[in-house]
Amino acid sequence: MxxxxxxxxxxxxxxxxxxxxxxxxxxxxxxxxxxxxxxxxxxxxxxxxxxxxxxxxxxxxxxxxxxxxxxxxxxxxxxxxxxxxxxxxxxxxxxxxxxxxxxxxxxxxxxxxxxxxxxxxxxxxxxxxxxxEIRLKLESNLKESQLNTLKGQINPHFMFNSLNNIRGLMLEDVPRARNMLTSLSETLRYSLTKSNVDAIALEDELDMVRNFIAISKIQLEDRLIFKEDIDKASLTKLIPPMIIQMLIENAIKHGISSLKEGGLIVLSTLIKDSQLQIKVTNTGTIRTGHKSTQLGLENIKQRLALLYGEKATFNLQEIEHKVIASINIPIV
Known part of the structure; x- marks a missing residue:
């Protein structure tokens, strides 16, 4: 030394x-x-x-x-x-x-x-x-997500079609028309109250999705077929609000509604290797030229990155005339 x-x-x-x-x-x-x-x-x-x-x-x-x-x-x-x-x-x-x-x-x-x-x-x-900085970006992103969702749900065309179809139902099926009004009300309430939090239980998001599907079926009727394959263990797991709803909305707007004969949407969840796997599959093809589709998907990617970093993944692919959107997030 x-x-x-x-x-x-x-x-x-x-x-x-x-x-x-x-x-x-x-x-x-x-x-x-x-x-x-x-x-x-x-x-x-x-x-x-x-x-x-x-x-x-x-x-x-x-x-x-x-x-x-x-x-x-x-x-x-x-x-x-x-x-x-x-x-x-x-x-x-x-x-x-x-x-x-x-x-x-x-x-x-x-x-x-x-x-x-x-x-x-x-x-x-x-x-x-x-x-x-991450919190500020996340808050900004969530607000943007809320605005995008509200634009998709409260625009005049959406409201006019929904209310006009409900009015027609009142002459044929009053109980169903009442249920549709409830679904519309719950959808709007969810958008206003749940979009300002970082995470909610998956089962709460499913309620929102089902209401959105019910409203969409008024216009699309039998052209829209919706199925679920939900792992019961995943119902209580926390996910970012409206993230599944955005996938479903994207599948309807840019998939099913553009097909004359309509198509099928399948929502599935699975817990595997400490990850919650969420998958939305719809009939159709990926329309890369559609600006709003890209904005919606980019919003999802940004939110996952802000909340989970590299621990979460998002993937969109087309296989045999089916579009598959997959999200993997860590179980908290």
Whole structure:
């Protein structure tokens, strides 16, 4: 450990190149161990929600890092001074005693502590700022989703067709007309009240979807066939609001309604490998040139990215005249 002492008066009479080599090794070891310390901190500490337990974890990492640094440097000293410098006398020098070794360890413990404090402080501020930006983007995205949904449901054409068909039903089937009015009311209420939250139970979203299907069937009648294949275990799992409804709406607007003979929409859910799998399959083809379709799908991708990062996936594909939209999200 001659490095701790030659900096003052070079009482060990080291050559210039030996001083440079020792200094370089210390610098490289410091960089290496602080990098490993950073990896451990990133893995075990939530910088945007630091708790008391994280303090004890950090102290454990600091002690471990300091001891390992000391041991590695001791091995370096033994090898380099014995086989390269041919200065075994240095190993017996009074500067290598227990007291100076403890001072060396304490100095580097303080160094690693100061480095850790600065790193955690800077990283914590960056994480808080990043979380704030994500929340703002998510709020903006959810508002955009709400507006897009309301535009699709409260536009004059939609309202006129729905109310006009319900009026016709009143002359033929009053109970059904009453149910359709209830479905229309529940659909609008859901859009206004549920779209400002991050997550809802899947069974609540299904109620919304069924109301939307019921309203759509007034116009499409037998041209629209809707089936469900729902895993019961998935009913209580949390999902982003209106995300299934947007897939269903997309399947109807750009799939079923454009087919003269109509078609089938199948909604299925499945829990597999700690993931909730949601799939909407409809008769038709992918219409990449339709601007509104792309905006709706892009909205879904952005919301999943903001809420789950890389843990969630969205995929749209066409197989044998069927469009399949698949969403995988982690179970919270």
């Amino acid at each position: 001659a490095f701790s002492y030659w900096a003052g008066s070079n009482e060990l009479q080291l050559k210039a190149w030996q001083v440079v080599l020792d200094f370089s090794v210390v610098i490289l070891l410091s960089i290496f161990f602080t990098h490993q310390l950073k990896r451990l901190l990133n893995k075990c500490i939530q910088f945007d929600a630091i708790r008391l337990k994280h303090l004890f974890i950090s102290l454990g990492f600091l002690l471990t890092t300091t001891v390992l640094f000391y041991l590695v440097y001791e091995v370096y000293i033994e090898l380099i001074y014995t086989y390269v410098y041919n200065r075994t006398d240095v190993l017996e020098h009074t500067s290598q005693g227990l007291k100076n070794n403890m001072i060396f360890i304490l100095n580097y413990f303080i160094y690693f502590t100061i480095w850790t404090v600065f790193y955690v402080a800077i990283k914590g501020l960056m994480e808080l700022n990043n979380s704030r």
